[in-house]
Amino acid sequence: MNENSINLLPLVEFQPVTSNRLELLKQIVNSNKDYNLLSKSHAELTDAEILEMYESSKRIGAVMSYIMVNGSPVGVIDYLIENPSDKLPWLGLLMIHTQNHGKGYALASLENYEFLMRQEGLKKVRLGVIKGNDHALKFWVKRGFTFYQQKLSDKLTIMCFEKEL
Numbered sequence: 455m456n457e458n459s460i461n462l463l464p465l466v467e468f469q470p471v472t473s474n475r476l477e478l479l480k481q482i483v484n485s486n487k488d489y490n491l492l493s494k495s496h497a498e499l500t501d502a503e504i505l506e507m508y509e510s511s512k513r514i515g516a517v518m519s520y521i522m523v524n525g526s527p528v529g530v531i532d533y534l535i536e537n538p539s540d541k542l543p544w545l546g547l548l549m550i551h552t553q554n555h556g557k558g559y560a561l562a563s564l565e566n567y568e569f570l571m572r573q574e575g576l577k578k579v580r581l582g583v584i585k586g587n588d589h590a591l592k593f594w595v596k597r598g599f600t601f602y603q604q605k606l607s608d609k610l611t612i613m614c615f616e617k618e619l
Contacts, residue, residue: 463562468519468531471508478520478527480504485552492584493610516546521563528554531563535574542616543571545581564597572619579619585611 471479483490483504487497494503511518511532521529529550537544545567550559571579581599583590591613595601599615606612 463558463565464523466528466559466562466566467522468517468563468566469522469527471511471518471520471530473508475520476501476504476508479508479530482520482527482530482549482551483507486549488589489549489587492587511546518547521550521559523554523559527551528557528559529563531567533567535571535576537580540580543574543576543579545579560593561597568617568619577619578616580614580616582607582612582614585613 480499480501484498490497490499499507508518514534516532516534518530518532520527521531530547531545531549532547534544534546536542548560548563548567550563568579581594582605583594585604594615597617599617601613601615603614604611605614
């Protein structure tokens with residue numbers, strides 16, 4: 455790309471995940487089999503696991519939304535405006551359906567998320583990457599996230615990253 459090129463990202467919108475639309479969540483999550491193997495030790499999550507993911511997000515006060523492009527869900531984002539442990543915003547999940555990988559939806563969603571956080575007056579965001587998720591690690595580092603700590607959580611090693619907005 456030369457310096458005169460303009461990189462136009464797709465327009466994405468966030469639409470709340472609701473309990474009557476969990477089948478969409480299941481389709482998105484289960485299309486990402488490598489992530490599921492890494493995080494849950496099996497390729498496809500059950501209806502009960504998807505329901506628990508949704509209910510757990512609600513319990514902790516997170517915002518879980520479908521990533522929409524032209525009225526169709528292409529992924530899911532889940533974040534906390536303020537994590538009780540450090541009083542900072544945390545991006546818990548940014549997942550694009552595998553059939554939509556490589557279309558710029560993850561980057562557009564990240565930019566939309568960062569815009570929302572800046573509108574809230576926030577200066578920094580954090581996230582965790584499961585150790586071994588090299589694809590995600592490369593994505594986040596390329597987007598300006600820097601490593602600051604490693605933690606053990608639910609038998610997984612989580613690498614914690616942050617970014618100044």
